[in-house]
Amino acid sequence: MDVPRTVMAALADRPVEGATCLEAGAGVGKTTAGLLADGADRVYAITNDAEHARTVRERVGRDHSDRVAVLDADLVATPLASDSVEVITAHGLCNVLPPASLDAVLEELMRVAAPDCHLVVDDYDPLPDDAAMQNLFAVENAAAALATGDSALTFYPATTLRRLLTGHGWAFDRERTLLDPVPWTANHVEAHANAARASARTLSDELSAPLLTEIDRLVDAIGEESTGTMYSLAFRLPG
Amino acid sequence: METRPLGETGHDSTVMTFGTIALNWLEQEGADQMVELVLDHGVNHFDVAPMYGDAELKLGPKLRQYRDDIFLGCKTQERGYEGTKRKMEASFDRLGVDTIDLYQVHGLEYEEELDRITADDGALEAMREAKADGVIDHIGLTSHGNPQLILDAIDRIDDLETLMFPLNPVVAGRDDEDHDYQAVLDRANEEGIGTLVIKAFAKGSWPSTDDLLERNRPYANWYEPVDSPDVIRERFDFAASQDVTSVVSAGDPKLVAMILDAASRYDGMDEAAQRSLVEGARHDDSPVPEQLHH
Numbered sequence: 001m002d003v004p005r006t007v008m009a010a011l012a013d014r015p016v017e018g019a020t021c022l023e024a025g026a027g028v029g030k031t032t033a034g035l036l037a038d039g040a041d042r043v044y045a046i047t048n049d050a051e052h053a054r055t056v057r058e059r060v061g062r063d064h065s066d067r068v069a070v071l072d073a074d075l076v077a078t079p080l081a082s083d084s085v086e087v088i089t090a091h092g093l094c095n096v097l098p099p100a101s102l103d104a105v106l107e108e109l110m111r112v113a114a115p116d117c118h119l120v121v122d123d124y125d126p127l128p129d130d131a132a133m134q135n136l137f138a139v140e141n142a143a144a145a146l147a148t149g150d151s152a153l154t155f156y157p158a159t160t161l162r163r164l165l166t167g168h169g170w171a172f173d174r175e176r177t178l179l180d181p182v183p184w185t186a187n188h189v190e191a192h193a194n195a196a197r198a199s200a201r202t203l204s205d206e207l208s209a210p211l212l213t214e215i216d217r218l219v220d221a222i223g224e225e226s227t228g229t230m231y232s233l234a235f236r237l238p239g
Numbered sequence: 240m241e242t243r244p245l246g247e248t249g250h251d252s253t254v255m256t257f258g259t260i261a262l263n264w265l266e267q268e269g270a271d272q273m274v275e276l277v278l279d280h281g282v283n284h285f286d287v288a289p290m291y292g293d294a295e296l297k298l299g300p301k302l303r304q305y306r307d308d309i310f311l312g313c314k315t316q317e318r319g320y321e322g323t324k325r326k327m328e329a330s331f332d333r334l335g336v337d338t339i340d341l342y343q344v345h346g347l348e349y350e351e352e353l354d355r356i357t358a359d360d361g362a363l364e365a366m367r368e369a370k371a372d373g374v375i376d377h378i379g380l381t382s383h384g385n386p387q388l389i390l391d392a393i394d395r396i397d398d399l400e401t402l403m404f405p406l407n408p409v410v411a412g413r414d415d416e417d418h419d420y421q422a423v424l425d426r427a428n429e430e431g432i433g434t435l436v437i438k439a440f441a442k443g444s445w446p447s448t449d450d451l452l453e454r455n456r457p458y459a460n461w462y463e464p465v466d467s468p469d470v471i472r473e474r475f476d477f478a479a480s481q482d483v484t485s486v487v488s489a490g491d492p493k494l495v496a497m498i499l500d501a502a503s504r505y506d507g508m509d510e511a512a513q514r515s516l517v518e519g520a521r522h523d524d525s526p527v528p529e530q531l532h533h
Contacts, residue, residue, distance in 0.1 A: 002412060002415075003414060004412075005412070005514040005517045006514055027530075028530060091532075096531075176511075177509075177511040178514060178533075179511055179515045180509070180511035183515050183516070183519030183533070185519055188531065191531050226515060226519065
């Protein structure tokens with residue numbers, strides 16, 4: 001698969017070659033592909049989404065079965081040994097972790113990190129107030145909160161994650177901007193709308209009907225929008 | 240308008256090259272006005288070809304009036320010696336000039352064509368003769384073809400001075416060899432070859448003629464172009480910031496003024512903004528629809 005420029009830019013100054021890596025929150029395998037392209041010795045791609053795990057196995061794992069292990073596991077309790085990973089990536093992970101879960105995941109990453117481990121955290125700054133996508137994310141969060149009690153998305157400012165991670169013991173290395181603006185394409189809009197619809201459909205008709213109507217309206221109104229920024233933070237675990 | 244060295248030709252080309260095929264769609268008076276507009280913006284590099292309808296004829300009057308201000312690129316789809324000589328002569332006649340600054344092999348697509356143009360009785364021999372005679376100054380090549388073929392051409396043509404090839408955010412987002420024009424660009428820069436970018440403003444292929452008849456297309460481009468000022472500016476800025484010499488304007492005259500404006504205002508594009516365009520194009524064309532992130 002093509003490695004996104006965002007991933008290339010985030011990994012460009014990291015010592016991936018020959019390293020044992022963990023992609024925390026593997027999604028569809030974009031960073032796993034980037035780590036492999038940069039010469040990782042072994043990549044553990046961990047996701048708690050069975051469909052994502054299958055996608056990563058099909059798209060990336062098949063051609064590199066000796067270097068990739070796709071694990072369907074919870075990031076708060078991975079099956080990896082302590083002090084075993086040399087490079088950890090969390091590309092677009094934190095925004096899907098509610099504040100209550102974020103700390104537990106960061107604890108687990110700290111546990112598996114070897115001395116001198118590198119950590120790369122790529123995520124989105126909160127969107128500008130006038131961004132139309134804000135409205136779709138608000139509905140997605142409302143539907144998820146009604147369905148599960150948790151928000152679907154939390155956009156942590158770079159400064160917040162930086163402080164949080166240094167508090168966990170990571171030494172800050174650098175920050176760079178990956179996307180400015182972030183292109184929320186029609187595909188992204190539709191994907192977020194579908195996530196919001198899936199949450200809404202678990203609710204009573206009385207709650208779901210107005211949410212579904214609003215989601216449809218927002219998809220038409222937004223179309224696509226380029227707004228906000230995506231950042232990359234890099235840290236090092238003191239040896 | 241910013242200028243950059245065109246490889247080692249000794250000429251500094253403006254960051255926009257005027258693709259004169261646009262003149263083909265205009266009457267003579269409109270064509271004259273367009274050349275004036277382009278020159279008013281400071282553009283000094285023009286590109287023409289005999290296959291662009293009447294573009295050579297319509298460029299002629301203003302080209303002759305401003306000959307010293309215009310670095311003129313022309314090209315031929317002929318691959319053999321005799322055909323190239325004939326086409327070159329025809330271009331001199333139609334343009335009404337005695338010299339052409341840059342003469343290019345036009346639209347190289349197949350390995351066999353590379354064999355043919357580099358043969359003893361090939362197109363390049365005719366170009367070298369014309370260069371020795373002082374009627375052309377530099378030799379170039381254009382191709383929409385496989386990047387590997389263009390790399391082979393660089394290897395096999397020692398006196399190649401310029402290359403024209405596609406580059407845009409859609410192409411840049413693909414990693415496969417068929418889209419690796421970045422390798423062409425890197426190699427051209429290593430070799431001191433000037434680089435001219437085409438298809439910078441391509442949005443995609445036209446719908447099939449079943450869905451949209453050719454005569455019903457709203458633009459005269461080979462491809463469906465981007466067509467709003469902001470997007471044209473983004474596309475120009477992207478192409479011009481890829482370490483190339485110059486970006487060739489799109490073929491439809493309706494787009495030229497917007498491209499001139501973008502070129503005049505060009506002031507670089509940072510990497511995060513470049514990635515934004517690549518990512519946007521990549522996701523538009525993604526085989527995996529359910530992607531929440533970039």
